[in-house]
Amino acid sequence: QQQVKQSPQSLIVQKGGISIINCAYENTAFDYFPWYQQFPGKGPALLIAIRPDVSEKKEGRFTISFNKSAKQFSLHIMDSQPGDSATYFCAAVQNAGGTSYGKLTFGQGTILTVHP
Amino acid sequence: DAGVIQSPRHEVTEMGQEVTLRCKPISGHDYLFWYRQTMMRGLELLIYFNNNVPIDDSGMPEDRFSAKMPNASFSTLKIQPSEPRDSAVYFCASSFWTGPTDTQYFGPGTRLTVL
Numbered sequence: 001q002q003q004v005k006q007s008p009q010s011l012i013v014q015k016g017g018i019s020i021i022n023c024a025y026e027n028t029a030f031d032y033f034p035w036y037q038q039f040p041g042k043g044p045a046l047l048i049a050i051r052p053d054v055s056e057k058k059e060g061r062f063t064i065s066f067n068k069s070a071k072q073f074s075l076h077i078m079d080s081q082p083g084d085s086a087t088y089f090c091a092a093v094q095n096a097g098g099t100s101y102g103k104l105t106f107g108q109g110t111i112l113t114v115h116p
Numbered sequence: 117d118a119g120v121i122q123s124p125r126h127e128v129t130e131m132g133q134e135v136t137l138r139c140k141p142i143s144g145h146d147y148l149f150w151y152r153q154t155m156m157r158g159l160e161l162l163i164y165f166n167n168n169v170p171i172d173d174s175g176m177p178e179d180r181f182s183a184k185m186p187n188a189s190f191s192t193l194k195i196q197p198s199e200p201r202d203s204a205v206y207f208c209a210s211s212f213w214t215g216p217t218d219t220q221y222f223g224p225g226t227r228l229t230v231l
Contacts, residue, residue: 104220109158
């Protein structure tokens with residue numbers, strides 16, 4: 001059962017372009033949404049994250065847009081660079097406001113290739 | 117800090133053999149996680165520990181899989197007997213508790229191939 005659906009599976013963008021990756025979820029108990037970046041041969045690393053009480057979060061060239069009513073969120077990479085070429089995973093956490101650990105549920109991943 | 121250390125980085129074995137994957141978390145971290153990554157199923161949480169105690173092993177696929185954390189600086193994931201469908205990249209991650217959304221730091225992974 002895939003609780004977080006991610007699209008597209010792969011994305012090719014020219015240098016300087018905007019990369020957009022979308023995720024959707026069904027479980028309304030999810031209350032924290034991180035994005036992870038994974039380079040070949042490496043483990044995933046936290047890139048940026050958002051809580052559902054805000055609609056947008058920006059860190060440098062990376063922006064998360066969140067639509068709570070639609071249960072969708074997306075990652076935008078502005079001015080995409082060849083060094084951004086990696087696999088990106090969206091994720092969701094349940095019980096993020098609790099006192100116990102919130103388990104990560106990952107999307108399937110998007111392979112981003114930025115051509116010079 | 118050297119980050120999360122996993123060994124071996126690559127493992128090739130034959131069906132039926134026992135496989136042991138090893139992980140050294142970041143010093144001071146009190147949570148340790150084992151994940152499996154495949155093309156078909158993506159990243160799945162197998163089990164996690166808090167202060168060396170297994171908290172949730174509901175992601176462990178079957179009894180052939182077992183995990184231990186004998187001390188704060190070492191954990192193992194064992195598969196016995198191994199099967200071709202166990203072929204995947206296995207990640208270990210660790211974190212320091214600051215709240216339910218604390219960052220997990222992943223190791224480089226062990227690529228397991230079962231022939």
